[in-house]
Amino acid sequence: MDFKCSDLIVWKGALSSYQIHLASLNKPNLLSLDDFYRTQLPSLLHSRQPTPHLTRSELFSLMQWKLSRGKFRPRLLDFISSLDEALVKSASEKAFLSLPDLAKAVSELTVLKGVGPATASAVLAAYAPDVAPFMSDEAMEAVLGNSKDYTLKQYLVFANRLQTKAKELSLEDETFAASDVERALWSSAVGAKLPNAPAHPNATWQQMID
Known part of the structure; x- marks a missing residue:
């Protein structure tokens, strides 16, 4: 799917x-990890008032989700396991309080060993999906033509473009968040690799099923 598409x-x-495309990857526990990440974790984070924060075990599960949906780098899980619980709590509190300043929020999280801008974006997307889209390889490739530059500078450009696209797609009765745009791009990229995927660049797998 072309990122410039406005349909x-x-x-x-x-x-x-x-x-459908998530299931097509046939990754162990990916569906349950995705449910945790997209449904359970946001509720947990917002229930912690007045200072929302992330726990180390939640960060570990989030990292499992990220590595299962993308490229698997097992060493990152070891880094997360060795983090101090209090440091994870403090860093995530500061990050969430920094929003909507994405640069500051990402910087607060990347003090944690094993957490780069991409993982930080996943943490922030769980808390504020309208502001902070996840920095997935597939979406980066679609938006910027490059999925190898995992820098804060690149993320800020990426996030800004997805926020703009989300506003473009949102109508009075339809609300698209920046994270919805990311998931749509990821889904389209994964679907295009499946057997019998639609040949037209603006067609979707769902349309074929329907």
Whole structure:
């Protein structure tokens, strides 16, 4: 799917195919990890008032989700396991309080060993999906034509473009968050690799199923 596409039906089709394409990867526990990340974790974070924060075990599960949905780098899990619980709590509190300043929020999280801008973006997306999209390889490739530059500078450009696209796609009765745009792009990229994927660049797997 072309990032420049402005057809809401195409974007909704790609987004609605997310679960199908997630399952197509046949990764152990990925569906349950995705449910934790997208459904349970946001509720947990927002329930902790007045200072929302992340726990080390939650960060570990988030990292499992990230590595299962993308490239697996087992050493990162070892780094997360060795982090101090109090440091994870403090860093995540500072990051969430820094929003909507993405540069500051990411910087607060990357003090944690094993947490780079991409993982930091996943943490922030769980808390504020409208502001901080996850920095996935597939979405980076679609938006910037490059998925190898995991710098804060690159993330800020990426996030800004997804926020802009989300506003473009949002109507009075339809709300697209920046994280919805990321998931749609990821879904489209994964779906394009499946057997019998639609040949037209703006077609979606869901449209074929329908």
